[in-house]
Amino acid sequence: MNRRWLPALCVRRPCRLPMRPKCMAGSLIDRAAAYVADLVFPHVCAVCGRSLVAGEEVLCLHCRSALPQTHMHLMSPNPLEERLVGTVPVERAVAYCHYDRGSAYARLIQHAKYHGRPVIMRWLARRYAAGLHREGFFDGIDGILPVPMHFLKRMRRGFNQAEWVARGVQDATGLPMFDNLVAAHGHSSQTRRGGFGRWQNAQSLYKTVRPGDIDGLHLLIVDDVVTTGATVLACAAALRQASPTARLSVLAIASARMS
Ligand SMILES: [Zn+2]
Structure with a gap:
């Protein structure tokens, strides 16, 4: 759907008819809120594109x-x-789903x-963490630490x-988030690199700040996709080098299959 046409439709569900005088009761705030909501959670499945029904969010059943x-x-x-x-x-290391390119x-x-x-x-x-939480995966873990991104890349x-x-x-666990790892300099994408290239690229990229904060803590390093593992291992190496008593685990949304 071409979103540029959305403001021309009545945003009061279930109306969604082309705007007519009787539909103008919708305030500008209502219309703006509905438009933003559709941008954040469009009412179509993000995989197959079918319309979502009541109770479905992001993906259809x-x-x-x-x-x-x-x-x-x-x-x-x-x-x-x-x-x-290594x-x-x-x-501990877990990933929600397999990442099969294409x-x-x-x-x-x-x-x-x-x-x-x-x-x-x-x-x-x-969704993933809620299931793991019920099974005790987070027992003993003190906090979450996302793989950092260099600020220039983040700005882009x-x-x-x-x-x-x-x-x-x-959201699922209530664990605190830590920001003791920083990307010390920008780096090119890992996507097209082989295993050794990824490892070389990731080395010395990450730096631990305020290491005293994480002494003796068990932290969960989180990322979106783990391929060879070079990125999360580089993060782990930087954390352990600065704080040798820190304990580390890994959670990713997806993991590439290794042949
Ligand atoms: Zn679907």
């Missing part, structure tokens, strides 16, 4: 049930924890990231998607 969930928090061994085994100890759900995440719809990230994170994009994932986790 069909696309929600077809979400390719990993259920990796129930697996032993957990494939993401195995991927992150120089920095990561206690799939409808990968496009959903790209859409959220590159087309200004970070609320999708928050909604997915809230308008938001840091990892922060929106963190807000969703916070």
